[in-house]
Amino acid sequence: MLALLKYNLLSLWVRRTTTLATTFGIALVVFVLGASQMLSTGIRQTIVSAGNADQAIVLEHDARTEEASRMDQTAAGLVAAAPGVKRNAAGQVMVTRESVAHLMLQSVVDASRFSTLQVRGVSANVFELRPEAHIIAGRAIQPGTDEALVGKAVLGRYPGLRIGERVEFSSSTKPTVVGVFEAAGSVYESEIWADFETVRRGFLFFANLSSLTVQLDSANALAGFGAPLVADLQTGLSVASERAYYEKASQGLPDVIGILGIVETLIFSIGAVLGAMITMHASVSQRSPEIGVLRALGFGQPQILFSFVVESAALGLAGALIGAAACLFTPLLDFRCINFATGQEVAFRFVPGWSSLGLAILAGTAVGAIGGLVPAIRAAFVDPVQAMRA
Amino acid sequence: MTVLTVAVMLAAFIFPRALVEAQQERIRQTPNNRVNVRPKLGWTATLPLGDADQIRQMPGVQYAAASRMIGLRLPGKDKVRFASRATEMEQYLPMMEELEAPAEQKQAFLADERGAFVTQTLATEQGWKLGDRVVFESEAFPGQWEVAIAGICRSLREGFAERQVWLHYRFFDRSLPKEAQGRVHWVSTEIFEANQGGHIAKLIDAHFDAAPDPTSSLADDVRVQAEIGNFSAILTALDTVSYLVLAVVMSIIGNTLAMNLRERTHEYGVMRAIGFGSHQLGLLVLAEAALLGLLGAALGIGLSYPLFEGILSHALQDAMDFPPIVIHRQVAWLAVALGMGLSMLAAAVPIYRVAQLRVTDALRRLG
Numbered sequence: 001m002l003a004l005l006k007y008n009l010l011s012l013w014v015r016r017t018t019t020l021a022t023t024f025g026i027a028l029v030v031f032v033l034g035a036s037q038m039l040s041t042g043i044r045q046t047i048v049s050a051g052n053a054d055q056a057i058v059l060e061h062d063a064r065t066e067e068a069s070r071m072d073q074t075a076a077g078l079v080a081a082a083p084g085v086k087r088n089a090a091g092q093v094m095v096t097r098e099s100v101a102h103l104m105l106q107s108v109v110d111a112s113r114f115s116t117l118q119v120r121g122v123s124a125n126v127f128e129l130r131p132e133a134h135i136i137a138g139r140a141i142q143p144g145t146d147e148a149l150v151g152k153a154v155l156g157r158y159p160g161l162r163i164g165e166r167v168e169f170s171s172s173t174k175p176t177v178v179g180v181f182e183a184a185g186s187v188y189e190s191e192i193w194a195d196f197e198t199v200r201r202g203f204l205f206f207a208n209l210s211s212l213t214v215q216l217d218s219a220n221a222l223a224g225f226g227a228p229l230v231a232d233l234q235t236g237l238s239v240a241s242e243r244a245y246y247e248k249a250s251q252g253l254p255d256v257i258g259i260l261g262i263v264e265t266l267i268f269s270i271g272a273v274l275g276a277m278i279t280m281h282a283s284v285s286q287r288s289p290e291i292g293v294l295r296a297l298g299f300g301q302p303q304i305l306f307s308f309v310v311e312s313a314a315l316g317l318a319g320a321l322i323g324a325a326a327c328l329f330t331p332l333l334d335f336r337c338i339n340f341a342t343g344q345e346v347a348f349r350f351v352p353g354w355s356s357l358g359l360a361i362l363a364g365t366a367v368g369a370i371g372g373l374v375p376a377i378r379a380a381f382v383d384p385v386q387a388m389r390a
Numbered sequence: 391m392t393v394l395t396v397a398v399m400l401a402a403f404i405f406p407r408a409l410v411e412a413q414q415e416r417i418r419q420t421p422n423n424r425v426n427v428r429p430k431l432g433w434t435a436t437l438p439l440g441d442a443d444q445i446r447q448m449p450g451v452q453y454a455a456a457s458r459m460i461g462l463r464l465p466g467k468d469k470v471r472f473a474s475r476a477t478e479m480e481q482y483l484p485m486m487e488e489l490e491a492p493a494e495q496k497q498a499f500l501a502d503e504r505g506a507f508v509t510q511t512l513a514t515e516q517g518w519k520l521g522d523r524v525v526f527e528s529e530a531f532p533g534q535w536e537v538a539i540a541g542i543c544r545s546l547r548e549g550f551a552e553r554q555v556w557l558h559y560r561f562f563d564r565s566l567p568k569e570a571q572g573r574v575h576w577v578s579t580e581i582f583e584a585n586q587g588g589h590i591a592k593l594i595d596a597h598f599d600a601a602p603d604p605t606s607s608l609a610d611d612v613r614v615q616a617e618i619g620n621f622s623a624i625l626t627a628l629d630t631v632s633y634l635v636l637a638v639v640m641s642i643i644g645n646t647l648a649m650n651l652r653e654r655t656h657e658y659g660v661m662r663a664i665g666f667g668s669h670q671l672g673l674l675v676l677a678e679a680a681l682l683g684l685l686g687a688a689l690g691i692g693l694s695y696p697l698f699e700g701i702l703s704h705a706l707q708d709a710m711d712f713p714p715i716v717i718h719r720q721v722a723w724l725a726v727a728l729g730m731g732l733s734m735l736a737a738a739v740p741i742y743r744v745a746q747l748r749v750t751d752a753l754r755r756l757g
Binding site: 017018020021022024025028031032035068104107112113114115116171203204256257260263264267268270271274275277278279281282286335336337338345 | 391392394395398399401402405406409430431434599604612615616619620621622623624627628631634635637638641642644645646648649652653702
């Protein structure tokens with residue numbers, strides 16, 4: 001049996017030009033499937049990683065995003081007094097208020113492109129509440145001044161987004177960029193951070209604010225913290241764990257990409273199955289004398305069938321491995337796209353994972369095996385006497 | 391079977407191509423003489439109705455029509471989704487040449503304050519005819535609105551106003567609670583000179599800079615470009631995939647031709663022996679390749695239309711509000727041209743081999 005399999009695998013090598021053409025097709029199937037799954041995963045990770053389970057976010061009650069939320073100042077007092085809010089070593093409540101707006105900028109890299117970036121007006125304690133963020137160049141902003149920080153994913157890609165330059169929020173508000181921050185690859189890295197008041201002034205918040213982010217004593221404190229706030233209909237607040245908020249914000253886009261990828265893969269894999277079938281058919285008909293000899297040597301029909309399916313599956317696997325290897329290069333790509341849920345542009349990464357790549361490799365091998373099935377049946381029914389006479 | 395393979399592969403080419411092309415078509419079809427004025431405070435904010443009058447007085451502006459999103463629904467039919475606006479139609483209809491309807495219907499609608507202007511797609515789906523009375527509810531406001539279908543239009547701009555209902559602004563506004571009256575979500579304007587949108591948008595924003603509701607204006611073509619720019623990474627990815635698919639199509643055709651050739655070496659030998667030149671044989675292989683590409687493309691297009699525009703388009707629209715998938719004619723022609731062209735290109739190696747074939751060798755081989 002081993003000898004038989006070896007014969008089959010060697011014959012792939014002998015006919016390598018033909019093998020290569022089919023392999024290429026299967027590799028592409030695997031690449032498209034793998035890359036789209038990786039991107040889907042990457043998008044979820046980028047967005048969801050911005051949220052912590054033990055932090056809560058308070059928004060206006062019918063606002064779906066921070067950008068759409070406007071609360072008045074009384075909310076800040078209510079939230080600070082709510083149960084379950086953690087205090088830091090200095091005894092201050094860990095609550096940070098933010099004003100979030102969108103800013104449309106023309107790309108420096110591609111002038112035909114306009115992008116909507118999220119601008120976050122932050123308070124002095126922002127780095128305490130968002131420990132994943134830290135400055136990698138320049139310095140932090142001084143509270144109360146017209147200064148801004150840029151996330152490293154948007155640095156230099158839009159006018160004014162370099163240290164020392166000024167970014168235009170409105171005709172009268174143009175803060176100076178003083179530093180660059182990173183935030184563990186999360187969605188924050190695609191934002192511009194400026195002083196809370198600067199954003200309020202530049203984007204006409206009047207006395208309003210967008211969100212309050214709260215460090216809770218623990219993730220379990222959420223219910224106790226939120227209930228009294230939500231019950232206060234006068235102020236009209238909504239409370240969610242930050243993790244849940246960002247999980248909601250990560251819906252939509254990855255689904256679309258996942259579905260586009262799967263649709264294209266499905267059509268394409270039908271083509272690849274047919275391609276593998278053609279290759280194997282030709283291979284079987286050319287090798288019928290050889291198959292006749294194999295039969296004469298005593299290999300049974302099931303064995304022949306099996307070995308030809310294995311040959312074809314190996315063809316598929318080879319393609320799959322090439323495709324998966326190509327997928328590993330996708331993290332080098334720059335992929336920026338709007339997040340449907342929040343309307344802001346975010347730089348995403350392709351994240352390789354065993355589930356995406358494993359699925360893709362499995363699909364490629366299956367394409368080979370299915371394509372080889374019919375030709376293998378034909379091979380199994382080769383009449384040894386007829387075949388050897390030819 | 392090769393034809394089928396080529397067909398399926400070309401279908402795999404058509405799918406991403408159609409998505410990309412549809413967006414580019416949207417940019418091409420967007421008029422370059424429109425400016426859209428929105429509240430600077432965001433999508434959900436509103437402007438006073440009076441802004442439209444002020445904009446109308448500004449130099450360079452021909453028409454200015456205010457619109458309000460009114461969230462109409464058909465009572466008891468929550469699944470039927472469409473866009474609805476209350477708009478200053480006497481300004482809007484003259485500028486929107488892309489909304490095609492008989493002139494007398496447009497007149498009738500403008501004369502009938504309780505009339506509704508609807509798109510053909512929606513009217514056909516709901517079985518509305520001119521003069522039918524329809525009752526709407528609104529997601530945003532309490533109450534019911536009974537109107538008569540006064541005009542049915544077809545949008546000549548793809549992807550624009552496919553399923554939409556317009557009511558007269560005055561009529562709808564009057565029915566609202568006092569505090570909600572006189573507000574609009576945007577003002578659509580048409581300007582006299584094409585490509586001056588950027589300039590006029592700046593003028594408008596400067597005009598309202600100090601007003602309680604500042605504006606954020608953009609030329610329509612820029613806005614569409616920006617919207618599509620948001621997805622450009624996805625489009626680029628689709629684009630790349632579509633070209634990779636073509637490379638695979640080519641390698642499959644080349645492979646098949648090469649295998650055919652191997653099987654028929656003997657026959658070619660005979661043909662050479664009875665006097666066909668190697669040029670003629672080469673042409674023969676080329677013709678075979680072209681035919682293969684043509685048949686594959688024809689079948690591929692035949693499969694693509696019902697599959698993508700029909701089944702898949704509906705499924706995606708239902709599942710996630712995806713815009714309808716449209717395969718443009720140029721995509722179909724591109725598939726035919728590329729199918730044939732690549733086939734012929736792929737034939738190069740086999741042709742070379744045929745030309746090199748030595749009659750005696752070929753005849754010696756028993757195919």
